[in-house]
Amino acid sequence: MVLYLRPLLFFATAGSIVRAGAIPIFVDINSQTYNLDPIKLQEFIDTNCNFDSQINQLRDIQTGKPIKAIIPVYLYGQMCKMDEIADIAHKYNIKVVEDCAQSIGSEYKGKKSGSYGDLGIFSFFPTKNLGTYGDGGMIVTSSEEYSKYCRVFRSHGSKPKYYHRLAGINSRLDELHAAILNVKFKYLNKWLEDRFQVAYRYQKLFEKYNLLEKIKLPLNDIYNIENHKEHTFHQYVIFVENRDKLQEFLKENRIGTNIYYPLCLHLQECFKYLGCKEGDFPVAEKASRHVLAIPMYPELSEEKQEYVVGKISKFYNLLIN
Numbered sequence: 481m482v483l484y485l486r487p488l489l490f491f492a493t494a495g496s497i498v499r500a501g502a503i504p505i506f507v508d509i510n511s512q513t514y515n516l517d518p519i520k521l522q523e524f525i526d527t528n529c530n531f532d533s534q535i536n537q538l539r540d541i542q543t544g545k546p547i548k549a550i551i552p553v554y555l556y557g558q559m560c561k562m563d564e565i566a567d568i569a570h571k572y573n574i575k576v577v578e579d580c581a582q583s584i585g586s587e588y589k590g591k592k593s594g595s596y597g598d599l600g601i602f603s604f605f606p607t608k609n610l611g612t613y614g615d616g617g618m619i620v621t622s623s624e625e626y627s628k629y630c631r632v633f634r635s636h637g638s639k640p641k642y643y644h645r646l647a648g649i650n651s652r653l654d655e656l657h658a659a660i661l662n663v664k665f666k667y668l669n670k671w672l673e674d675r676f677q678v679a680y681r682y683q684k685l686f687e688k689y690n691l692l693e694k695i696k697l698p699l700n701d702i703y704n705i706e707n708h709k710e711h712t713f714h715q716y717v718i719f720v721e722n723r724d725k726l727q728e729f730l731k732e733n734r735i736g737t738n739i740y741y742p743l744c745l746h747l748q749e750c751f752k753y754l755g756c757k758e759g760d761f762p763v764a765e766k767a768s769r770h771v772l773a774i775p776m777y778p779e780l781s782e783e784k785q786e787y788v789v790g791k792i793s794k795f796y797n798l799l800i801n
């Protein structure tokens with residue numbers, strides 16, 4: 481069994497593929513959005529796979545194994561071109577598992593993240609847009625069969641109690657966290673709206689400080705600052721030159737930043753056995769050297785944003801002079 485995903489992302493997505501006994505296959509990201517690109521996905525299928533129409537199965541030529549699923553990850557809160565990806569999946573009889581850990585509430589062409597695929601996976605880790613005070617997550621599906629399976633699997637695979645149909649895991653959302661989430665959920669839309677306002681102000685500040693040449697944002701071509709539903713800005717990530725020096729300079733000025741992610745998955749030690757090497761996914765590798773997440777949270781004030789953008793501007797002026 482094989483699955484596709486993008487090499488620039490958090491480990492958990494690929495880790496779960498391996499633990500399911502499958503082999504991850506990476507497809508390079510779109511250079512504009514950093515998301516899975518339907519064109520590259522189709523190209524990959526055309527060059528590396530065979531479709532057996534008799535049994536309705538797509539196979540990876542190199543390993544001879546069937547391809548079972550695609551996992552699009554909505555990096556930083558922005559959705560992929562899901563209508564096109566869903567069409568490809570349908571054409572080749574493969575499932576779609578959406579990784580919505582960063583995209584709760586995001587929409588693409590009027591449909592919410594988690595509603596395009598066979599399964600949608602959400603995380604309530606404290607740093608996410610809807611976070612509890614510990615670990616938690618949610619799977620959504622419209623399939624009765626998957627729903628039943630997930631309920632049994634999360635309780636050590638037992639049904640009825642103490643009769644184990646599968647070797648499941650302990651992955652129940654405990655009641656304390658469910659109670660916290662029930663309260664916080666009511667504020668989610670307000671927080672998402674506030675995040676958008678923060679993003680909107682950053683955009684205006686970049687204009688004001690003449691930084692539009694220096695700072696690129698990974699955004700969909702249909703992205704429109706007035707109509708922002710496809711991006712909920714879990715992270716506000718900029719693409720910049722001299723990234724490491726900028727990060728250091730901001731740190732000296734007490735501005736916290738982060739890099740999502742510094743090392744692509746195909747180059748991680750635990751995936752050495754997959755045989756990928758540097759240069760295999762040039763867009764993702766380049767992104768990992770240039771991305772920087774600057775402060776983003778619903779309560780971030782305009783004053784603080786101006787301080788952040790002012791320091792970024794100062795850094796580039798110092799570089800020139």
Ligand SMILES: *Cc1c(COP(=O)(O)O)cnc(C)c1O
Pocket residue numbers: 489490492493553579581582602603604605615616617
């Ligand atoms: C946070 C995150 C996960 C994992 O969520 P956990 O709740 O920590 O298991 C998976 N994928 C992406 C893209 C994430 O950001």
